[in-house]
Amino acid sequence: MRADLDHLPAKQQRELERVRTTLLTEFDAAIHSGGGGTQSWRRDGRVLKIILFGSYARTDWVDEPDNGYLSDFDLLVIVSHEKLTDIADYWYVAEDKILRDPAVGRTVNIIVHTMAEVNQALTRGEYFWTDILRDGVVLYQLPGNPFAQPQPMTAKDAHETAQRYYDEKLGDIDVWIKEARQHLADAATSRHARKHAAFRLHQATESAYICFLLVSTFYFPRSHNIKFLRSLAEDTDKRLTAAWPREQRADRRRFELLKRAYVEARYSDQYDVDAEDLALQLESVFRLRNLVAAISEERIAELAQKSAAGR
Numbered sequence: 001m002r003a004d005l006d007h008l009p010a011k012q013q014r015e016l017e018r019v020r021t022t023l024l025t026e027f028d029a030a031i032h033s034g035g036g037g038t039q040s041w042r043r044d045g046r047v048l049k050i051i052l053f054g055s056y057a058r059t060d061w062v063d064e065p066d067n068g069y070l071s072d073f074d075l076l077v078i079v080s081h082e083k084l085t086d087i088a089d090y091w092y093v094a095e096d097k098i099l100r101d102p103a104v105g106r107t108v109n110i111i112v113h114t115m116a117e118v119n120q121a122l123t124r125g126e127y128f129w130t131d132i133l134r135d136g137v138v139l140y141q142l143p144g145n146p147f148a149q150p151q152p153m154t155a156k157d158a159h160e161t162a163q164r165y166y167d168e169k170l171g172d173i174d175v176w177i178k179e180a181r182q183h184l185a186d187a188a189t190s191r192h193a194r195k196h197a198a199f200r201l202h203q204a205t206e207s208a209y210i211c212f213l214l215v216s217t218f219y220f221p222r223s224h225n226i227k228f229l230r231s232l233a234e235d236t237d238k239r240l241t242a243a244w245p246r247e248q249r250a251d252r253r254r255f256e257l258l259k260r261a262y263v264e265a266r267y268s269d270q271y272d273v274d275a276e277d278l279a280l281q282l283e284s285v286f287r288l289r290n291l292v293a294a295i296s297e298e299r300i301a302e303l304a305q306k307s308a309a310g311r
Contacts, residue, residue, distance in 0.1 A: 001051070001147075003138040007059055015104045016073065020050055020139045022101070023077065023110070026094035031084070041081035048115055049078040050140040053132045054235045068246030072107040072231045075139070076132060078115055085112040109228045111221045115145050121219070125153030128219035153218075155310070159303035162215045166296050169211030173289050176204035180282060187275040197282075198261040198273050202226060204285050205258060208292045209233045212240065215296040224262045227255070237295055243288035254281055 005013045024047060031045040054074035055061035061071035077091075084090050091112060098108045121129040130150045153161075180200035186193035209229035213220040216236050223229065234240045245251040257273050258281055264271035273281075 001133060001136050001138055005052075005137060008056065011105070012056065015106070016052065016056075016139060018101065018103055019073065019075070019098055019108055022098050023047070023050060023075075023091075023094050024140065026097060027090060030090045030093065041083060044080070045084050046080040046142060047077060047140065048080055048142050048145045049076070049138065051076040051078070051132060052137040052139055053135065054232070057135050057137045068252050069241070070106050071235070072109050072228075074232065074235070075108065075110045076118075076136070077110055077112045078118060078145070079112060080114070082114050082117075085114065087112065107227070107231070109221075109231060119148035122148045122150045124218075125151050125158075126218040127153075128213075128217035131217070155303060155306035159300065159307040161218060162296075162300050162303055165214035165218075166211060166300060169207055169214060170293060170296075172207040173204050173211060173292070176200045176207060177282075177285060177289065180204060180285070184275070184278055184282065187278055191272055194273055194275065194278060195261075195265040195271060197278050198258065198271075199265040201278070201281050201285050202258050202261040202265070205229075205288060206262075208285070208288045212237070212292045212296060215299055226259050226262075239295060240288070240291055243291055244284050254284075257281075 005016060008016075027045075027047055031042050051057075052073065053076055055071045056073055062069045064070065079085060079090075087095070091110065095108070095110065098104055118129060122133065133147060133150060177200075180197045183193045183197035183200065187197055205226045206224060206229060209226065209232070210220045212233050213229070213236070221228065221232070230240075230244070244255055246255070254277050257277065260271065261273075
């Protein structure tokens, strides 16, 4: 795994340095807040590694902000104890500061795991983690804490696992879409129906990206943020960008409305989406569902061939 950013423009290198500093500074503040507590796991808590993965770790990032296409920074943070992976307790402030930092010109996504979790996934041969080990760039690390040697997943296990994920998650997507359609029937006259439709469209979108990520990589992050899930999924297969147009401001606004629906459609009396926007969101969600199904079935067929060939 490399430890330099020479393949990136100077601007992105400066942004990543700022992001790394913010993550480390705010984590240190979080574990020492209120005196740091008496628990050794918190008092002695450490960030073991920060690793850049995804398109900026490779060379295929997209930088077209005027068209709404701008690759995110994706970072893996490895910590010394499982309780330190809690985003709300230890990473929320850092994420918020990065989001509001005018010196960081793109979205930053973080996933937080322990060394044990990562190494267990590597020994299972899960593609998401073996790809990070192959392509990732170390931005920070403490001495020691080596990665486990990846163990290739057998073709038979890969095929069976991908098929199981697909069968389970595609059913979830279809149920959410069906329920959204039912509420959309009353969308013109009922704000409550519009809110219920919006929430179910969010859940269908979340389930679609999770389905794709599980079939393709055997991993998805513990997040309901569909913008983050979209970024990871599209980074894996650019064909998924066709689901959500983003050249026009109205298109981007609809996706942001859908992103907010996970919380606000359930808990805010101010949240609303008009019936036309909901209908267009449904079109995109259904397009995403079909893209995920087609790409996943293509992937499963490839794995089935490899399994039959004993590779």
